[in-house]
Amino acid sequence: MPVTTGKRADAQRNVAAILDAAAACLVRDPDASVSDIAAAAGVGRVTLYGHFASRTELVDAVFVRAVTRAHEALDAVDLTGDARQALARLVASSWQVIDESRMLLVAAQHTLPPERIRKLHENPMRRVRSLLERGRAAGVFRFDLPADWLVAVFYTVVHGAADEIGAGRLAAEAAADAITATLLAAFTPPGDPVPQVTATG
Amino acid sequence: MPVTTGKRADAQRNVAAILDAAAACLVRDPDASVSDIAAAAGVGRVTLYGHFASRTELVDAVFVRAVTRAHEALDAVDLTGDARQALARLVASSWQVIDESRMLLVAAQHTLPPERIRKLHENPMRRVRSLLERGRAAGVFRFDLPADWLVAVFYTVVHGAADEIGAGRLAAEAAADAITATLLAAFTPPGDPVPQVTATG
Known part of the structure; x- marks a missing residue:
């Protein structure tokens, strides 16, 4: 159970970091790419796509x-x-x-x-x-x-x-x-x- | 020269047919695909892309x-x-x-x-x-x-x-x-x- 909790907490931190980074990137460039946003959030593209299936889904969130x-x-x-x-x-x-x-x-x-x-x-x-x-x-x-x-x-x-x-x-x-x-x-x-x-x- | 003129006339007819077909398709479905539009215009995708480099360019036209x-x-x-x-x-x-x-x-x-x-x-x-x-x-x-x-x-x-x-x-x-x-x-x-x-x- 502690492992799951730790993973969940990691996932929540990742989602928050991705949303923060996406907002910051999109304010600078409304056409910022998923790669730019993943880099700014300090996560890989695979991790990002694990939370948001597409760029559209991320912009929506x-x-x-x-x-x-x-x-x-x-x-x-x-x-x-x-x-x-x-x-x-x-x-x-x-x-x-x-x-x-x-x-x-x-x-x-x-x-x-x-x-x-x-x-x-x-x-x-x-x-x-x-x-x-x-x-x-x-x-x-x-x-x-x-x-x-x-x-x-x-x-x-x-x-x-x-x-x-x-x-x-x-x-x-x-x-x-x-x-x-x-x-x-x-x-x-x-x-x-x-x-x-x-x-x- | 007659060949070139004939080719030009063909091209102009194709462009007009593509634009008419695109307008008709987009009115029915704003997200109509390039394949749908090419089919409705009676031309191949290659011909369509010869006139319009992308779907965006076609919608713009x-x-x-x-x-x-x-x-x-x-x-x-x-x-x-x-x-x-x-x-x-x-x-x-x-x-x-x-x-x-x-x-x-x-x-x-x-x-x-x-x-x-x-x-x-x-x-x-x-x-x-x-x-x-x-x-x-x-x-x-x-x-x-x-x-x-x-x-x-x-x-x-x-x-x-x-x-x-x-x-x-x-x-x-x-x-x-x-x-x-x-x-x-x-x-x-x-x-x-x-x-x-x-x-x-």
């Missing part, structure tokens, strides 16, 4: 871990009070998390199908939906477009901003305010004035 | 052709008069074109890097930019966000809608109005009322 951590970090955001101000806070915090792992998102986009990436965001997106519903009940968000669509707009605009920064067309420090201003306008009921967004600081 | 045709089709859209109504017409026509080739977009997303897909949309996106500038001059579109960003919002929201339809979360027939309502709101200057969108029919 790295991305799942990043999204899960981001989801946990966003639990700290205060989503009470005025729904529009709460949306601005959620954007600012989501954005910070996404900006930190923007290169991982690029690696995921190079490797995983878009549906898989969107699927992994289902948990984090639940808080957008609940905020949307609260803002609708308060009369500050629109009812004339489907909730599914407005949640998708949040997702697509935030990820679009990551692409724009990557392409050098948007300044990273301008992103949170641009996203917030865009989403608040997109969520405003027809006939109501578009809110002025002041710097979220 | 199919997508370039689709985007070029879409761009030409959009030249027929009347973009004069009220900028907001022109935006609604541009969305309706762009959307129709995108919806027709939505599965090709999925194939492109599975195969080409996002930057390449965006790059291929540069020409079609020029008309969005010029419409944005005209609407700004007329005071109906916002100045407080960068033009690059607002053009990106157009691109990302339209393509986001294609993903949402693919995922079964948005009804295809509701897409044009949802996109138009979202973009008109996003483009409205702060303080101005969000326009009510009536069905574009």
